Amino acid sequence: MATFKDFRNKxxxxxxxxxxxxxxxxxxxxxxASSGLEPEDVAIVSGIGCSGRISGYVNAYGxxxxxxxxxxxxxxxxxxxxxxxxxxxxxxxxGFAIGMGHTVHAxxxxxxxxxIVMDNQxxxxxxxxTSPRSEMGFKTKSTPNGSIEASIxxxxxxxxxxxxxxxxxxxxxxxxxxxVIEEGINHKGFSLINVYSPCVTYNKINTxxxxxxxxxxxxxxxxxxxxxxxxxxxxxxxxxxLVTGIIYQNKERPAYEEMISGFKEEGLAKQDLKITEEQxxxxxxxxx
Amino acid sequence: MIKQxxxxxxxxxxxxxxxxxxxxxxxxxxxxxYLYGYRHFSSRIKGGHSNxxxxxxxxxxxxxxxxxxxxxxxxxxxxxxxxxxxxxxGVILADAKFNPTxxxxxSARLLAVPFTKVAEEVGMAQMKNMVAVGASTALLGLDxxxxxxxxxxxxxxxxxxxxxxxxxxxxxxxQIVIDELGDEMPDFKLEESDGKKRLxxxxxxxxxxxxxAAGARLMAAYPITPSSEIMEYLIKKLPEFGGTxxxxxxxxxxxxxxxxxxxxxxxxxxxxxxxxxxxxxxxxGLSGMTETPAVIVNTARGGPSTGxxxxxxxxxxxxxxxxxxxxxxxxxxxxxxxxxxxYDTILAFNLAEKYQCPVIILTDLAxxxxxxxxxxxxxxxxxxxxxxxIGFDEELPELEQSQLFKRYGFxxxxxxxxxxxxxxxxGLHHVTGVEHDETGRPSENPENRIRMxxxxxxxxxxxxxxxxPVYLDAKHDExxxxxxxxxxxxxxxxxxxxxxxxxGMKINHAHIRQIMPFPTNMLADQMKKAxxxxxxxxxxxxxxxxxxxxxxxxxxxxxxxxxxxxNPFLPSEIYKQCKELLVHGHI
Numbered sequence: 001m002a003t004f005k006d007f008r009n010k011x012x013x014x015x016x017x018x019x020x021x022x023x024x025x026x027x028x029x030x031x032x033a034s035s036g037l038e039p040e041d042v043a044i045v046s047g048i049g050c051s052g053r054i055s056g057y058v059n060a061y062g063x064x065x066x067x068x069x070x071x072x073x074x075x076x077x078x079x080x081x082x083x084x085x086x087x088x089x090x091x092x093x094x095g096f097a098i099g100m101g102h103t104v105h106a107x108x109x110x111x112x113x114x115x116i117v118m119d120n121q122x123x124x125x126x127x128x129x130t131s132p133r134s135e136m137g138f139k140t141k142s143t144p145n146g147s148i149e150a151s152i153x154x155x156x157x158x159x160x161x162x163x164x165x166x167x168x169x170x171x172x173x174x175x176x177x178x179x180v181i182e183e184g185i186n187h188k189g190f191s192l193i194n195v196y197s198p199c200v201t202y203n204k205i206n207t208x209x210x211x212x213x214x215x216x217x218x219x220x221x222x223x224x225x226x227x228x229x230x231x232x233x234x235x236x237x238x239x240x241x242l243v244t245g246i247i248y249q250n251k252e253r254p255a256y257e258e259m260i261s262g263f264k265e266e267g268l269a270k271q272d273l274k275i276t277e278e279q280x281x282x283x284x285x286x287x288x
Numbered sequence: 289m290i291k292q293x294x295x296x297x298x299x300x301x302x303x304x305x306x307x308x309x310x311x312x313x314x315x316x317x318x319x320x321x322y323l324y325g326y327r328h329f330s331s332r333i334k335g336g337h338s339n340x341x342x343x344x345x346x347x348x349x350x351x352x353x354x355x356x357x358x359x360x361x362x363x364x365x366x367x368x369x370x371x372x373x374x375x376x377x378g379v380i381l382a383d384a385k386f387n388p389t390x391x392x393x394x395s396a397r398l399l400a401v402p403f404t405k406v407a408e409e410v411g412m413a414q415m416k417n418m419v420a421v422g423a424s425t426a427l428l429g430l431d432x433x434x435x436x437x438x439x440x441x442x443x444x445x446x447x448x449x450x451x452x453x454x455x456x457x458x459x460x461x462x463q464i465v466i467d468e469l470g471d472e473m474p475d476f477k478l479e480e481s482d483g484k485k486r487l488x489x490x491x492x493x494x495x496x497x498x499x500x501a502a503g504a505r506l507m508a509a510y511p512i513t514p515s516s517e518i519m520e521y522l523i524k525k526l527p528e529f530g531g532t533x534x535x536x537x538x539x540x541x542x543x544x545x546x547x548x549x550x551x552x553x554x555x556x557x558x559x560x561x562x563x564x565x566x567x568x569x570x571x572x573g574l575s576g577m578t579e580t581p582a583v584i585v586n587t588a589r590g591g592p593s594t595g596x597x598x599x600x601x602x603x604x605x606x607x608x609x610x611x612x613x614x615x616x617x618x619x620x621x622x623x624x625x626x627x628x629x630x631y632d633t634i635l636a637f638n639l640a641e642k643y644q645c646p647v648i649i650l651t652d653l654a655x656x657x658x659x660x661x662x663x664x665x666x667x668x669x670x671x672x673x674x675x676x677x678i679g680f681d682e683e684l685p686e687l688e689q690s691q692l693f694k695r696y697g698f699x700x701x702x703x704x705x706x707x708x709x710x711x712x713x714x715g716l717h718h719v720t721g722v723e724h725d726e727t728g729r730p731s732e733n734p735e736n737r738i739r740m741x742x743x744x745x746x747x748x749x750x751x752x753x754x755x756x757p758v759y760l761d762a763k764h765d766e767x768x769x770x771x772x773x774x775x776x777x778x779x780x781x782x783x784x785x786x787x788x789x790x791x792g793m794k795i796n797h798a799h800i801r802q803i804m805p806f807p808t809n810m811l812a813d814q815m816k817k818a819x820x821x822x823x824x825x826x827x828x829x830x831x832x833x834x835x836x837x838x839x840x841x842x843x844x845x846x847x848x849x850x851x852x853x854x855n856p857f858l859p860s861e862i863y864k865q866c867k868e869l870l871v872h873g874h875i
Contacts, residue, residue, distance in 0.1 A: 040713050043552075056720065061717075062719065063551055063578075064722065065574060065721060066570055069544040069571065076547065077552040079532065084710055101537050105537035109534075262527030262529075262531075268552075269711075274670075274672060275501060283497060284497070284665055287488060287497075287662070288318070288488075
């Protein structure tokens, strides 16, 4: 059985020292191992940006695509081979700006993949511009007078478009982060995991200390029921989205693959391509 | 008795015009006639003039005709808009309900037939189109029984009563015309056909069927005219073969889903028209850069922007060749008949896996939606070639700790590296749109960059495995003229050239089926044999003309003939331009 070390490779990440993404990487590796996966069972599809490089830092199959499109690539891959554990990952710009349309529709569609967003509330790789997750008033290179656009609340957004698994964590909590990734992988259907992953270079507001002060965990609330969607929404609204843990999970809804008529248990990629002459003749007769 | 004629039915969109054309043509197909149908329609659901023109012949045909013999009209607008096409001895069959009149200067005979009234008497006003079909059969000299099979196929599930009523509507329409015309029946009686069984399909049907036969099991697409028939067909059929169609949120999702599936090892496709292809452009580059197979169908329509969404144009050619940023290996095929749509689609899937690159199947609206007779498709010609794909069952040597499989290895002479699928033990590698090394890891090393670019581009640079990149009808070693086209214009050019041959002119015809890589040598040989070259294309700027000039040269010989009013060429237009060019030296 593989251990988390088997999911490590020798590539040195090009992230800044102290970047929150290091913890996300470590948590992923632990979660894969604890889920009983082997490196060849896992494929990570990532977007573009600092965080998008993560697919190259895990000893598994990795596809580093184009900006904002990790989700459709990951869904195509999962539909092609449902035997794989498919992880999509990227930054908040990737998922909530350029790729927001895909995020909403991937949630609705509910293909069984796990989407891990490394949310640093800033554009890092392009050296410090505002993101759709930047708070109103946040000063960046592209908002020198402070952002005048409202910030997206990804957890609330996910609940409104029908998400079946909504969780949030923070890079400083490796254990909690590993746990939500394990649960996301385990969940049958689309899982959205937003990880507060501080950018130590360009975001001097939403720092590790800031999160320590502001985050609340659903695990600290004995009455919290993650299967209750309205409770989840209330919790998020009460804390301006700054909530960690499994915020909502619907275990009843089947994944997209389960609902496709005629879709087989075995990965599509392993099935025979050739149609029989009898099948072919039946098809052509319709045009006679 | 005649060998061929043209029949048109027109009215407001949603009035049953399509199904009238469908039923008449299916019955004629069963009888063994060759057919070619073209729909004129607008971007709306109900209302607006719409018509279907069907050409019927005892010989193969691949074009709409210049003239019209029979016009079936459900409203006066249809007569006003289309009567000018009628031959002097033509016939208008119009619904008596709207008191039809013939415009001045039209000598065709008008027969007011109570389509609606008869349909109502039979039981349902919407069967007026069946009364019209019946009226037409009287002129064509067909028996009403010729329609029984089609009517049964179409209406059996609605019950015998509905079948009988439709048959009655046809019989009554037929009888009215026979009684009305008596001895004055014009000679539109068709000669006997050869009675052979053939298919009658639109290009999009053939592409969809080809994809299924090629083993495509996933389609991701966003609806758009004129490509939606491809996804609609596959939505119906793929579940029987374990596959599925995903209607995506946009075309970017469609193409990236296809790339994800291609990476996963499933043959998959997307289909769209110009606007969708514009959105897919960046991802097509990803397919080229990561050497991931992808098949993309572009059913070109009138552009730019929303352009003429329901009209014919060939204005996307250069965009298909060059629109991705940077330089990638890419294959662009351009079938010219529905039959080629089928076989070329199978080929496209083989080429995409063999050369590990995106393959675009470019059609145009007239080919995608025009319905034409297709000779029986040959099951034995369906060959599946997956190139250097390593199957899941193949054992790979164990990799050392942290070593990766050389997915982009330089070892092969043809530039094509072995392809291993995610899920394979000892096959781990990285895939990225960033420039990368042999294992797929990002690399900015200049030497590696050059080798990797050369490796990718060399895969298709020296031609690809395609037997007939150019269709040739070139019997003259020294021709007065070579006419070149692509996509749906083939039959129209052919027909124009037959007339020119009868006038004693020596004309060759080359129709390009493989546009990228460009078949330069083959075309150069043909161009050398001709005094002049005329490039016929449905666009304004001469896109194919310019590619030929760029690749082959001989610019002085080449004349561009464009049409971009939204309609396909007519044989007479090409005939006239060729003649003009040969007589006056220019057009």
